[in-house]
Amino acid sequence: MLERNFAYTPAFDDAHSRERLERLHPPQWRNPRPVDRYDLAVIGGGPAGLVAAHGAAAFGARVALIERDLLGGDCLNIGCVPSKTLIRTSRVYAEMRDAARYGAHLPAEIRVDFPAVMQRMRAIRARLSRVDSVDRLAAAGVDVFFGGGRFVAPDALTIDGTRLHFRKAVIATGARPDTPSIPGLVEAGFLTNENVFDLTELPRRLLVIGGGPLGCELAQVFCRFGVHTTIAQDMPLFLPKEERDAAQILSDAFARDGIEVRLNTTAIRVRVENGQKWVDLVNDDYHDSVAVDAILTGTGRLPNVEDLGLDSAGVEADSITGVRVDDFLRTSNPRIYAAGDACLEHKFTHTADASARIVVRNALFKGRQRLSALTVPWCTYTDPEIAHVGLYVREARDRNIPVKTFTVPMHDVDRAITDSEDAGFVKIHVRERTDRILGATIVARHAGEMINEITLAMVAGIGLRTLSNVIHAYPTQAEAIRKAADAYSRTRLTPTIQSLLARWVSW
């Protein structure tokens, strides 16, 4: 047996954390002795690496998986899973405060039990860690190596001095938060997704810098936990990639929640005076400072491409855009592929998963599957949620595709009204004068669930005409999609057809 690896220490030591650690990086783990040559070496045990490893092993390939820290990656440990559990609890608090709107009594006292919130998060994270566990990998026949892997040749890498040879490899090292270069920020201390889920008590005042998905989700969460929250975004709207109306609705929702919204605002300096953190903000010609207890940054993510010996393997990479890959996810070394956040523009768990599946087919079975052929939805889990798939109108118009949007406000959807969740819309973009779906944006309490129907339609080549014939259970919020399809069908009723139909009926 090889030497034992360095130990990973969780920030919070309780039964759930120990359970998770036992599954994702057992303290007593000893790396196996490597075989002569692996069919696939996977560097990184996050969503992309796990899918690649399990997928390749299922086909009988000899697979090595190398993980530096914890299996499960950001998604399970410091990303989607912990954030969604907190979002759920924050919704409960929001609904408690909003009880009167539902004809319910407002509780006499709403006290946020933050330790209980975090304990629930850790319990759920531990439960979900079973899926990503080292035991499952070992049972699937994957050799798991904990340690920092580095390429030393086009077909070999080392882990703590042990050399592994591979026929093919996949770089799935993920990404990390991009720290904004604000003078004084590092000295004052700040939170990112890497440490925010280790908090043991709530700050009284929080400034969130960055209005992307992470910043928006967590700003709303902490506000709903009773934290005086300010969010500073250096652009005119939140979620700059999303369409204007979606971002506008989100701004309104934030304001309604009580978040202090600072758009077009840049944090230019952080100061600590007499133990008090001050952040200097500027909005065009308006300057001011806010006093805060904590600062959370959510200003993008950088791919993990350092310390991998990529040069030794002949793999080209950029510190901003990540490992350079072609449409088949192959790097500049034809033996080596990449998947997930390390190489993709859209850094989501599900794109990591989908890209890893492509890699397994292309690397091991000479497949020719293309990344560009994927139809990728995504969702920001604010309240309301903002989900999108396919093209935006702007993208379609840039490509000279005539586009028309069928819009159904959620206030026209019975179930949204019964649930007092009628802020939002379904917008489905089609090629003008056809029913071919180009893309869609949904803003709704459960937009993430609803977008899947549009994604299915796009992947299966189903147009609005067919969707109009799909019976949707009543009452559901997804009926909005059928209503959009119905709106399309009505536009097909030209005056001539309408008069013919009228004559037919009267006859």
Added chain:
Amino acid sequence: MASRKRNPRSPVVTDASHPSDEAFLDILQRAAFRFFLDAFNPVNGLIADTSRENSPCSIAAVGFALAAYPVAVERGWMARADAVARSLLALRFLRDSDQSGSPNATGYKGFYYHFLDMQTGVRVWRSELSMVDTALLIAGALTARMYFTQTTAGETELRELADALYLRVDWRWSQGDATTIRQGWKPECGFLHYGWEGYNEAIVLYVLATASPTHPLGDECYEAWTATYQWENLYGFDFLYGGPLFMHQYSHAWIDFRGIQDRFMREKRCDYFENSRRASLVQREYAQRNPRGFAAYGGNCWGFTAGDGPTDERPEVANEARRWFGYAARGVPYGPDDGTLSGSAVMASLPFAPEIVLSAAHEMHQRFPEMLTANQYASGFNPSLAGVDGRAWVSNGKVGLDQGIVLLMIENYRTGLIWSLMRNCSYVRSGLRGTGFRGGWL
């Protein structure tokens, strides 16, 4: 399409069978004009932004005044010489104003700061150099130039001044390093960061900027702007989306869009006039749905646009559970919507949809007479915030832009005067052609 079947040189409708409507409109139009008399500074010709005490000048209000004078002359409300004199005062002042772009100047590169001191004409409120408000000012100046065509010294000077002001504007500069025109500029920080994408009131800005013989926009600028449009089917209407109604009205005060189409509208088999009609119908539909349950909304009570709101004057209501706003660009269907409506926004849609506008205006005036004082529309009223006397909350201010758009749109409805003048303006024709408009009267 109905709009294309009309004679483009005739007003939208002249229905003598409804004298009550004629009288009704005459009262409103004349009252709106009175704003420009009351808000006028006889020293420099500037026009106050609002009726409030110590209101600064709004350069767009000056533009509306310059177009209002010809209407007043035609209707016998003002002597021609008086109109010329008032116009000359403003135009001379603007010509001679400080264009250094310093924080206390009046303008820069031929553009003007949004708000100016009524007496000195220098920038106030650290306001931005406003591209679209400058365009509305220039549109007013060009309207005057087209109307006052006599060879008297005054009218000759007026035409030369209007021309000079237009030619001085460096529209190309207003793009900065972007593909579209930037919304504003400040000496303290340069171009503003505010996004200004999607359809809005700016067509007249792009038309004037494209036609400039001296500082025209880049060729791709208008197309780059229209590339941000969203053509939507909402409530059963296909239309070019814009939430607040003013976006569908301001450019139409000057330009007759009936039957002329740019590339986008050709693709959509529509025109901007018809689009504004549909936008008005969408507003009416929204009011009928009334998703937020505000008082009074309905098929004859609508009108969502930029204007005052309750928290401007009643800050105590800001703490209520229901959210009220101050000045805001209210729009449909995504809001902001706090129950505040605008009578002037409804009336300014008169040329597009006279049947629903007149019907709504009559009912709104009857139910909420407090929305008018001296027959001038207040900048917003809110029936959901009624006082103990049952009267709706009403803004205590009247805004020059509201009065101006009402005045000009009623005139366009009644006689088509402004449209007719601007149809013959070579700059407007050139700008329309340059931005790809074809067909109809063009």
